Every structure is written in structure tokens, then in C-alpha cells.
Amino acid sequence: MAVPGDPPNGTPDGMGGGDDEFRADEYRSVVFDEDFVRAARLQEYSAQERMGEHARAVRSRSIWSGSGSASGTGTPGRGARQGMLLVLLIACAFAVAVYMGLRNPYVPPPGGTAEPLSSTVVPLAPATAVPGGRPADLYASSPAADYRVGAAGITLPAVRRTDHFTESEVVAALSIAKDYLVQSSLDPDILSGSASRPVRVLLDPDQLDQFDRSMGSPSGDGRHAATGWLVRFDPGTAVMADSRVRVNGTLAFAEVAPDVLEVITDHTFVYAVRPATGAPAAAEGASLFTVRRELRLRFDRVDLTARRAELVSAYVMAGPQDCSQDPAAAFRPVLAGAGPTTVGPAASDPYASGHPRRSAGLCGVLAQPSQAPAQPPTQAPSQVSPGP
Numbered sequence: 012m013a014v015p016g017d018p019p020n021g022t023p024d025g026m027g028g029g030d031d032e033f034r035a036d037e038y039r040s041v042v043f044d045e046d047f048v049r050a051a052r053l054q055e056y057s058a059q060e061r062m063g064e065h066a067r068a069v070r071s072r073s074i075w076s077g078s079g080s081a082s083g084t085g086t087p088g089r090g091a092r093q094g095m096l097l098v099l100l101i102a103c104a105f106a107v108a109v110y111m112g113l114r115n116p117y118v119p120p121p122g123g124t125a126e127p128l129s130s131t132v133v134p135l136a137p138a139t140a141v142p143g144g145r146p147a148d149l150y151a152s153s154p155a156a157d158y159r160v161g162a163a164g165i166t167l168p169a170v171r172r173t174d175h176f177t178e179s180e181v182v183a184a185l186s187i188a189k190d191y192l193v194q195s196s197l198d199p200d201i202l203s204g205s206a207s208r209p210v211r212v213l214l215d216p217d218q219l220d221q222f223d224r225s226m227g228s229p230s231g232d233g234r235h236a237a238t239g240w241l242v243r244f245d246p247g248t249a250v251m252a253d254s255r256v257r258v259n260g261t262l263a264f265a266e267v268a269p270d271v272l273e274v275i276t277d278h279t280f281v282y283a284v285r286p287a288t289g290a291p292a293a294a295e296g297a298s299l300f301t302v303r304r305e306l307r308l309r310f311d312r313v314d315l316t317a318r319r320a321e322l323v324s325a326y327v328m329a330g331p332q333d334c335s336q337d338p339a340a341a342f343r344p345v346l347a348g349a350g351p352t353t354v355g356p357a358a359s360d361p362y363a364s365g366h367p368r369r370s371a372g373l374c375g376v377l378a379q380p381s382q383a384p385a386q387p388p389t390q391a392p393s394q395v396s397p398g399p
Contacts, residue, residue: 128239130326134334140349141345163258168261174266187314196278204243204245210241236338244343248287284344
């Protein structure tokens with residue numbers, strides 16, 4: 012019996028088993044699932060859209076339309092919303108990057124190198140015989156009677172921020188300067204000349220070669236005097252008779268550039284020394300040796316972070332010493348009971364080759380205790396004007 016749709020005379024010969032067989036063979040591997048339909052590049056218009064004049068039957072699917080677009084209402088689908096969100100996030104990230112590049116508070120470290128140290132060391136010759144005695148008695152009868160002992164005599168000034176440095180950065184600079192004074196003026200190993208590393212580790216790396224040369228081959232050329240960097244005694248001349256060094260002085264700070272902070276120190280150190288040879292416990296064998304150090308240290312932000320300093324200049328007066336002795340390598344005190352052996356400094360030969368001694372001819376006279384000036388104040392103004 013024929014069914015509707017069949018040919019009147021039946022299926023022609025050679026046509027196979029009909030549509031079912033054809034479909035089974037031809038489209039057996041094709042599955043029109045929902046994902047396939049959604050991925051199609053063409054989309055059929057709805058019946059309402061096709062009612063318009065000259066309307067096409069299908070339209071191209073846009074990457075912004077998404078699988079859930081409501082074509083009748085014009086509302087973007089989920090894919091469109093995700094695409095717009097992605098573009099918005101990229102634009103926001105770009106804007107933040109531009110803003111941080113323009114408003115980044117980080118200040119890059121300066122590209123210049125640290126200045127070499129310029130130092131002047133002036134010996135102070137005694138005008139009369141050097142008094143001797145016990146350290147405690149000598150201190151009590153000297154202008155250092157009211158000085159504090161050791162690091163307690165190095166006090167910090169009142170601190171406030173500068174134009175480009177915070178209060179904490181100023182405190183860091185002052186504390187590093189104090190550490191440098193303690194290590195270079197009070198450390199027993201430094202004073203005896205047996206060590207230099209405690210001072211070296213506090214210096215900017217650009218100054219280490221100059222420092223090493225000053226320790227290995229000291230010279231009074233204004234650049235390589237060991238006593239410009241630190242205080243040390245010639246171990247063959249004198250040793251410490253009392254480890255309690257008397258100290259008094261001031262610190263001050265100033266901003267000399269937007270990225271440079273300067274600390275100025277001015278301290279007097281009074282040491283009790285005795286001869287390196289002879290009876291070490293002699294009751295009357297000690298004498299006082301005074302060192303006045305005026306240092307100028309500079310710090311950039313890298314120095315503050317690394318806790319190191321750039322020692323720019325040092326002006327040192329020390330005595331009693333013999334003016335004929337070069338104090339560049341170490342101090343050689345004139346000890347108790349001795350007087351000056353020369354009237355003036357050693358002669359300078361302007362015709363001699365090599366580097367002349369810049370401090371040659373510089374010599375002062377050590378004032379007697381009764382002639383000593385009044386004790387300087389223990390605090391200095393917190394900020395000073397930068398030097399020329």
C-alpha cells in the first residue's frame with residue numbers, strides 16, 4: 012500500500028531503500044546539538060522580524076551577540092556583556108598604570124658617586140710640661156670634669172622633618188652619624204690601631220678604596236690621613252690608661268639637596284693615656300690627650316636604607332703632640348712630664364718631588380686648663396644652613 016509522499020509507480024529501481032536509508036548513510040555522523048546551533052555564523056530572523064519589507068531570512072551572528080541575545084529587544088546577551096566587561100577591565104588597568112607612572116612617590120637613587128674625604132689634622136703642642144697623675148684626678152681638674160662618659164656624651168638634637176626628608180629619615184641619619192662617632196672615636200680596638208673594620212662597614216662603598224689606602228699607606232696629603240677617618244694612637248708610644256673616655260659636643264642636620272641630608276658633628280674627646288712601655292700601673296703615669304673632631308657626613312636615601320655614611324670632610328685638632336711629628340698615621344701624645352721638643356713644625360721643602368704634605372706648617376698651641384674656653388652647650392640647633 013502506498014503512503015502519501017511515495018511516487019505513484021513506487022520507488023524506481025536503483026534508488027536504494029528510501030529516505031531512511033539515505034539519511035542513515037549520509038548523516039549518521041552529523042549531530043545538530045545545541046552547541047552546534049549556537050556556534051553557527053548565521054541566525055534566522057524571527058517571524059516578527061521577517062514581516063518587515065525587504066527583510067532577509069537570515070543574518071550574520073556577531074561576536075558581541077552571544078548565545079543568549081534577545082534579538083527582538085536589542086538587549087545584549089551574556090557574551091556581549093562579558094566582552095564589554097573585558098574591555099572595561101583592560102581600560103581600567105591601563106589608566107591605573109598611567110596614573111602610577113605619573114604619581115609614583117618613589118625617588119630613584121642619585122646616579123653620582125660619593126665625594127672623597129677631605130681632611131685636615133692639626134697637632135697641638137704643649138706650652139709647658141705635660142701634667143701627670145691618676146686618670147680620675149686628671150679629669151676632675153680639667154675642663155672635661157663635667158663631660159659624660161663614652162657614647163652618653165653624644166646626644167641627638169631635637170628632630171623635625173625637612174622639605175624632602177621625613178622625621179624618621181632624619182632620625183636615621185643622626186643615629187648613623189652617632190654610630191660612626193662611637194666606632195671611630197671610642198672603640199678600644201680602633202684606638203689601639205688593631206682594627207679598622209668597625210669604621211669601614213659604616214662608609215659608602217665609593218669611599219672604601221680611599222679608606223683602605225689611608226689605613227695601609229697613610230699620608231698627610233689631605234686625602235689619606237688615617238686620623239682623618241678615626242682616632243688611633245701609635246701603639247709604640249701610648250696606650251689607654253682608662254677606658255672611660257670623656258665626651259662632649261653637638262650634632263646638627265640640614266637638607267642640602269632634595270635627595271641629600273647632611274649631618275655636622277662637633278665633639279671633644281678626652282682620653283687618659285700612659286706610656287706604652289714601663290710600669291703600666293704607675294700611679295702618676297697617666298696624662299690627658301684631647302681630640303676635637305668636626306665632621307661633615309652626607310646621606311642619600313640609599314645610604315639611609317643601608318645604614319652607611321659619606322664622610323665628606325674632617326677637621327681635627329689633637330694634643331699634646333710634637334709639631335715635628337706627622338699625625339697622619341696615628342697620634343703620638345707627649346706624655347706626662349715631657350715638654351715640646353721643637354718650637355715649630357717640621358720644615359717644608361717646596362722643591363721636593365711627590366705629593367706635599369698639606370698640613371705641613373699647621374700647628375697650634377694647646378691651651379692650659381685655666382685658659383680653656385667655657386664648656387660648649389650639649390645641644391645644637393636642629394638645623395643649620397648648608398656650607399658653601
